[in-house]
Amino acid sequence: MSLRIALLGLLTASGPASGYDLAKRFEKSLNHVWQAQHSQIYPELVKMAADGLVDVEAEGARGRKIYAVTHEGSATLRSWMVDHEPFMAIRSEMALQTFLLPLVDHDEAIMVMERIKRHFAAKLATMESIRPFDGKPEFGRYALQLGLAQARAGLEWAESVISQLKASSR
Amino acid sequence: MSLRIALLGLLTASGPASGYDLAKRFEKSLNHVWQAQHSQIYPELVKMAADGLVDVEAEGARGRKIYAVTHEGSATLRSWMVDHEPFMAIRSEMALQTFLLPLVDHDEAIMVMERIKRHFAAKLATMESIRPFDGKPEFGRYALQLGLAQARAGLEWAESVISQLKASSR
DNA sequence: GAGCGCATGTAAGCTGTTACATGATTCT
DNA sequence: AGAATCATGTAACAGCTTACATGCGCTC
Numbered sequence A, B: 001m002s003l004r005i006a007l008l009g010l011l012t013a014s015g016p017a018s019g020y021d022l023a024k025r026f027e028k029s030l031n032h033v034w035q036a037q038h039s040q041i042y043p044e045l046v047k048m049a050a051d052g053l054v055d056v057e058a059e060g061a062r063g064r065k066i067y068a069v070t071h072e073g074s075a076t077l078r079s080w081m082v083d084h085e086p087f088m089a090i091r092s093e094m095a096l097q098t099f100l101l102p103l104v105d106h107d108e109a110i111m112v113m114e115r116i117k118r119h120f121a122a123k124l125a126t127m128e129s130i131r132p133f134d135g136k137p138e139f140g141r142y143a144l145q146l147g148l149a150q151a152r153a154g155l156e157w158a159e160s161v162i163s164q165l166k167a168s169s170r
Numbered sequence C: 001g002a003g004c005g006c007a008t009g010t011a012a013g014c015t016g017t018t019a020c021a022t023g024a025t026t027c028t
Numbered sequence D: 001a002g003a004a005t006c007a008t009g010t011a012a013c014a015g016c017t018t019a020c021a022t023g024c025g026c027t028c
Helices: A002-014 A019-030 A038-050 A071-083 A093-099 A106-128 A141-167 B002-014 B019-030 B038-050 B071-083 B093-099 B106-128 B141-167
Strands: A054-059 A065-069 B054-059 B065-069
Touching: A002 A019, A002 A038, A002 A054, A002 A065, A002 A071, A002 B093, A019 A038, A019 A065, A038 A054, A038 A065, A065 A071, A071 B106, A093 A106, A093 B002, A093 B141, A106 A141, A106 B071, A141 B093, A141 B141, B002 B019, B002 B038, B002 B054, B002 B065, B002 B071, B019 B038, B019 B065, B038 B054, B038 B065, B065 B071, B093 B106, B106 B141
Parallel strands: none
Antiparallel strands: A054 A065, B054 B065
8 A cells, every 4th residue: 555655645746757767766765764666666556557546648768658646546645644544563673683682692782782873873874965855845854854863863772772781791 | 584583582582482472472572673463473483393493392282382492593593683784674654644744735734743743652652661571671671762762752753843834834 | 051262273465575587778 | 789777577485464264271
């Protein structure tokens, strides 16, 4: 479901596009929120066209199809935004490593946490370098603020765990 | 892969257990980090036994099998902890709704964000009520700190977006 | 002995990843 | 002409969810 929404959202936010374009827009603007490979996007667009959410507006060279959102697609998107209670299943390998931290000994634990800290620092740096959005800049703005806040919180937390570990060695 | 690790971790942290027990331990202690249903756990334990990571220590009433971690299982777990670079693909419906917030009009946007704020508040409340761990309390401690930090950051962010939205109405 | 909760499993279907395959266009 | 990159697609597999199915053991 959410892949459809993301595709409808991108088509709405920055206009009709091909599967290839959409894959690039995912990489450029949406990848801190949702990811999709072209191998998932192409068949999904075909299904969405079959369901009347998008249609092929134009066909270019080498079978390139430009998709545009239909009225029904817009309605689906709007109703998901307003009515859908967002669900987030958390499956974080990082948190799992942290949960199980007492399994490894003290020095290894510090190394694990240093790696996690670097992870958050890198994520923070990446997000600080993101320009809001190539299409309309309103899109993505708040999501970016969330990513930044979460990354900062994670970084501070990692530092705090490292000092807790270091303090407990004595 | 990570499901195996989570199961090995739980078996190590609080001792041999059946599939049913493990499903309950997931619910009780690990669910802010990883989730798994019994329908996923039972077959995975069978595969893990075939791979020599666990073995059946005892069999009880109605086919109840008690699994225990083998040496090979311990080694696998340890090496994952130390060597595995944690990977976290973020797919957050919540962040997606936020990304696409400009699609809906002003009052609706505020309602969407109020819902998200309630979500973070509820998550924070849930996590504040979690006792560290029923087995050894060292486990899960830092992961819980992370969850709390992320939830607090999310809550503050949601509040900030709501005031940005309210300020921009005038 | 009837009902409820315990406990284990299977099956179908969806989502997502990785790898394979292919042809068109552009650049040098 | 050859190489790189653009562009689209398919196939196989892994992971997860939801629903179905079944039987045991305890309590009233």
